[in-house]
Amino acid sequence: MTHLDKLITYFEKFPGIGARQARRFAFHVLTMEQSDVDDLAKLITNLQDTVTECARCHRFFAQNGSQSEMCSICLDGNRDRSKLMVLERDTDVQSIERSGVYDGLYFVLGGTLPLLTDTDNKLRSAALKATLDTQLTEGLSEIILAFSVNPDGENTGRYVESLLKEKIEAHSLQVTQLGRGLSTGSELEYADPETIKNALRNRTS
Numbered sequence: 785m786t787h788l789d790k791l792i793t794y795f796e797k798f799p800g801i802g803a804r805q806a807r808r809f810a811f812h813v814l815t816m817e818q819s820d821v822d823d824l825a826k827l828i829t830n831l832q833d834t835v836t837e838c839a840r841c842h843r844f845f846a847q848n849g850s851q852s853e854m855c856s857i858c859l860d861g862n863r864d865r866s867k868l869m870v871l872e873r874d875t876d877v878q879s880i881e882r883s884g885v886y887d888g889l890y891f892v893l894g895g896t897l898p899l900l901t902d903t904d905n906k907l908r909s910a911a912l913k914a915t916l917d918t919q920l921t922e923g924l925s926e927i928i929l930a931f932s933v934n935p936d937g938e939n940t941g942r943y944v945e946s947l948l949k950e951k952i953e954a955h956s957l958q959v960t961q962l963g964r965g966l967s968t969g970s971e972l973e974y975a976d977p978e979t980i981k982n983a984l985r986n987r988t989s
């Protein structure tokens with residue numbers, strides 16, 4: 785396999801990127817200034833060293849010299865610890881934060897559970913239980929399921945509910961869905977702040 789083919793293969797593995805786009809990316813790299821190519825390569829090489837997975841919400845955050853195990857959101861004493869929002873991926877946290885109306889905490893599950901499956905080892909199921917336990921000691925009362933409005937997202941919501949069933953019942957936790965305010969098939973990542981604001985205000989049990 786040539787260098788170019790290998791690069792195309794890597795780009796094809798990026799989320800949402802098809803074979804044609806992957807080729808366009810690779811050929812774009814060929815037209816870039818050498819200094820930019822060097823810069824890009826260095827950024828990719830060092831990315832994992834400069835970013836840490838938060839021990840509590842499991843989103844990735846830039847260390848910026850500090851050695852903290854937790855991200856700025858989880859460490860923020862002004863965030864409302866009665867609410868925990870469970871979402872699929874890091875970029876969903878950014879979408880919610882941009883809307884500026886949510887002041888609770890998050891948990892990034894790391895993926896969705898495809899329809900007709902009931903278990904997935906790639907999801908952070910054990911970590912979610914641990915984070916929930918921690919937040920229960922801080923007055924947690926509501927779990928907000930914020931998955932995309934499609935069959936996989938709905939299946940993931942059901943999975944999370946059954947995973948946490950005992951704790952939900954034991955502590956009379958309210959479980960709400962962001963769903964209704966978002967149109968069918970829409971992904972959080974692409975929803976505009978106004979839509980997210982409405983979805984949050986109109987969340988349903």
Ligand SMILES: [Zn+2]
Pocket residue numbers: 838839840841842843854855856857858859
């Ligand atoms: Zn965090």
